[in-house]
Amino acid sequence: MNPVDAEACRAWQLMMRFFFAQREQLPPLAEEFELSPVQCHVLHLIEPERPLPMGRLAATLGCDASNVTGLVDRLEARGLVQRRPSADDRRIKVIQLTATGSRIRAHLLKRMTGKSSCSMARLSADDQRSLIRILERLIDQNA
Amino acid sequence: MNPVDAEACRAWQLMMRFFFAQREQLPPLAEEFELSPVQCHVLHLIEPERPLPMGRLAATLGCDASNVTGLVDRLEARGLVQRRPSADDRRIKVIQLTATGSRIRAHLLKRMTGKSSCSMARLSADDQRSLIRILERLIDQNA
DNA sequence: TATTGTTATACTCTATAACTATA
DNA sequence: TATAGTTATAGAGTATAACAATA
Numbered sequence: 001m002n003p004v005d006a007e008a009c010r011a012w013q014l015m016m017r018f019f020f021a022q023r024e025q026l027p028p029l030a031e032e033f034e035l036s037p038v039q040c041h042v043l044h045l046i047e048p049e050r051p052l053p054m055g056r057l058a059a060t061l062g063c064d065a066s067n068v069t070g071l072v073d074r075l076e077a078r079g080l081v082q083r084r085p086s087a088d089d090r091r092i093k094v095i096q097l098t099a100t101g102s103r104i105r106a107h108l109l110k111r112m113t114g115k116s117s118c119s120m121a122r123l124s125a126d127d128q129r130s131l132i133r134i135l136e137r138l139i140d141q142n143a
Numbered sequence: 144m145n146p147v148d149a150e151a152c153r154a155w156q157l158m159m160r161f162f163f164a165q166r167e168q169l170p171p172l173a174e175e176f177e178l179s180p181v182q183c184h185v186l187h188l189i190e191p192e193r194p195l196p197m198g199r200l201a202a203t204l205g206c207d208a209s210n211v212t213g214l215v216d217r218l219e220a221r222g223l224v225q226r227r228p229s230a231d232d233r234r235i236k237v238i239q240l241t242a243t244g245s246r247i248r249a250h251l252l253k254r255m256t257g258k259s260s261c262s263m264a265r266l267s268a269d270d271q272r273s274l275i276r277i278l279e280r281l282i283d284q285n286a
Numbered sequence: 287t288a289t290t291g292t293t294a295t296a297c298t299c300t301a302t303a304a305c306t307a308t309a
Numbered sequence: 310t311a312t313a314g315t316t317a318t319a320g321a322g323t324a325t326a327a328c329a330a331t332a
Contacts, residue, residue: 007271008264009256014278015263016184017203019162021282024205036300036321041159054291060160062167064324069292071322091290091331113152119281120158121151127277128150134270134277135157138262139164179298179323198313207301212315214299234308234313289332299322309312 029111033104034078042071044109046081048102051094053086080104172254176247177221185214187252189224191245194237196229223247 023037035043038061045060046052054072058065072095075081080101086092097105113120123131166180178186181204188203189195197215201208215238218224223244229235240248256263266274 005253005256005264007268007275008266009252011266011271011274011278012256012263013187013252014275014282015158015161016187018158018278018281020184020204022205024202038322041163044156044159055289058291059167061163062165063322065291066293066325067323074321089290089332093291109152109156110148113148113155120155121148123151123154123277123280125150127280128154130273131154131277132150132157134266134274135154135161137266137270138161139157181299196313201314206299208314209302209316210300217298232309232313236314287332290330291328292330293326293328295325295327297323300320302318303316304318305316306314307312308314309310 029108032111033108035108038071039075040108040112042075043080043097043101043105046095046097046101046105048097048105051084051096053092053094054083055092057095075101172251175254176251178251181214182218183251183255185218186223186240186244186248189238189240189244189248191240191248194227194239196235196237197226198235200238218244 029035029040033040042057042061045057054068055065057072058068061068072081072083076083079098081095082098083093083095086094120128172178172183176183184204185200188200197211198208200215201211204211215224215226219226222241224238225241226236226238229237263271
């Protein structure tokens with residue numbers, strides 16, 4: 001393996017490691033919100049006042065559409081989101097946050113990225129900015 | 144939310160996004176290896192010649208020990224890993240890669256971080272090094 | 287015909303609680 | 310008594326295939 005590949009490999013491994021390590025910190029929050037990691041992710045992908053079509057959610061999550069049905073079912077059953085038919089194309093259903101969902105989402109983001117629970121907040125400001133820049137490049141490449 | 148928190152939040156959201164986006168690229172590999180994302184992660188956590196106790200695996204994954212039983216069961220059934228009793232403490236079982244497991248693991252890492260399938264390899268060398276440095280800090284803080 | 291979302295099905299991942307073997 | 314791992318159980322996440330409604 002040449003040096004460039006070795007570094008890409010190392011970076012990828014660390015990324016995986018970080019993600020799985022994060023989950024260890026999640027249960028305490030799950031107790032507060034009773035959400036699974038995926039549900040947390042869905043909730044933060046749906047921004048207030050910006051309804052999201054089911055299909056786009058599936059694409060962003062990188063999973064099958066049939067899966068999104070169940071995810072949204074559970075969030076809807078808890079009153080955090082609502083399905084609404086799209087005016088333009090009645091095959092499409094858009095998902096929007098309820099008032100409760102919006103409140104929970106804000107609380108969740110604050111708890112997950114706050115100093116007490118997230119290592120992210122303990123990074124230096126420089127590191128945070130670098131990380132954001134690099135991740136944006138990574139994600140743009142995929143789009 | 145003050146600017147510092149906002150950047151931590153943004154960084155965390157991008158991290159989550161990246162991870163879920165990655166899963167979209169996984170299915171083609173799953174077809175080759177028939178492994179789930181978690182199984183891939185387990186496989187790359189067990190380094191050749193470095194057997195890992197079940198308990199430590201559970202801690203690294205951030206999941207319950209009962210869960211690891213099933214994960215290892217499936218990997219063992221496919222001949223990729225082996226359980227071995229520890230000599231020091233017979234309550235402990237260590238997991239080690241088989242020859243096949245070791246080969247698959249190397250192949251997997253190469254495919255996942257290679258230019259064709261992983262955006263990581265398309266980052267500049269500088270970005271890769273910065274990313275590694277920052278992630279190491281993030282992970283060390285958690286330890 | 288093609289596309290969006292749902293349903294039915296099956297398998298994996300996950301945690302909790304009760305259990306066995308060892309320390 | 311305490312700890313490492315397993316088993317039983319139940320619920321959530323996931324994909325595939327067949328389906329309904331709409332385009």
